[in-house]
Amino acid sequence: MPFSTSAPRLLGGRLSLDFVNAAPSSAALSWAHLIHFLESARIVSAERGAQLLSLSPSDPREAEALLLKARRLGSALHKVFAAMLRKQRIAGEWTEPVNEILRITEGHDELVAEDGVWKIEFIAREGGLDWLLAAVARSAAEIIAEGARARLRLCANPHCGLFFYDNSRTRRRRWCSMAVCGNRSKVAAFARKHRSARNTS
Known part of the structure; x- marks a missing residue:
C-alpha cells in the first residue's frame, strides 16, 4: 500500500507503529511521503517540512541517505512487530x-x-538529518524491550493490516479504530445476520 498524500491515519498509539503503518512497503516510501509523515506526527513543523522538501533537489545525496535509513528502519520494524x-x-x-x-x-x-x-517524549537535538528518525527508533526500542509484555496488536479487520498498541483497560481491543474498522465489522455482521434471517424465513 503506497503512502497516501492525505494526512496519514495515526492510529497505532505509538510513533513507531504509526511509522510502519504509514508505508507498509518500505519501497513505497518517497522523500515527500517521509516528510509528510514527520509533519503529521509533529516531529517537524510545516515550515521545517517545507525546508526539508526543498532539500531533496538541492542536496539529493543527504536526502537519499536518510530515505534509505528510513526504508531500512520501516522494513526491519515490520519484521520485528x-x-x-x-x-x-x-x-x-x-x-x-x-x-x-x-x-x-x-x-x-x-x-x-x-x-x-x-x-515522556524524546526530543532529538538537530544535527545532520538522522535526528528526524530518532523518536521513531526510540519508540520501537521501547516496544521491543517490553518483549512479551508489549500490548502490540494487529487490527482484526483482515483487509486492514495496521499495527496498534492496546492501551485499553481490558487489553482486549481488536480494531485499529472503532470508528474505522470496528464500525465496518459491525455493519458487515449486521448485514450478514439480516441476510441469514431473510434466507431462513
Missing part, C-alpha cells in the same frame, strides 16, 4: 537499523501533556 505478534524470536539484524539511529542521535526526554495525559 510481525515476529512479536507471532511470539517468534527477533533476529539481531532487524534491530540494527534501530540501534544505528539510537547510537548517533543526541537529545533528551521531556514531559509533554497530550489530551490531558502526561507522557
Whole structure:
C-alpha cells in the first residue's frame, strides 16, 4: 500500500507503529511521503517540512541517505512487530537499523501533556538529518524491550493490516479504530445476520 498524500491515519498509539503503518512497503516510501509523515506526527513543523522538501533537489545525496535509513528502519520494524505478534524470536539484524539511529542521535526526554495525559517524549537535538528518525527508533526500542509484555496488536479487520498498541483497560481491543474498522465489522455482521434471517424465513 503506497503512502497516501492525505494526512496519514495515526492510529497505532505509538510513533513507531504509526511509522510502519504509514508505508507498509518500505519501497513505497518517497522523500515527500517521509516528510509528510514527520509533519503529521509533529516531529517537524510545516515550515521545517517545507525546508526539508526543498532539500531533496538541492542536496539529493543527504536526502537519499536518510530515505534509505528510513526504508531500512520501516522494513526491519515490520519484521520485528510481525515476529512479536507471532511470539517468534527477533533476529539481531532487524534491530540494527534501530540501534544505528539510537547510537548517533543526541537529545533528551521531556514531559509533554497530550489530551490531558502526561507522557515522556524524546526530543532529538538537530544535527545532520538522522535526528528526524530518532523518536521513531526510540519508540520501537521501547516496544521491543517490553518483549512479551508489549500490548502490540494487529487490527482484526483482515483487509486492514495496521499495527496498534492496546492501551485499553481490558487489553482486549481488536480494531485499529472503532470508528474505522470496528464500525465496518459491525455493519458487515449486521448485514450478514439480516441476510441469514431473510434466507431462513
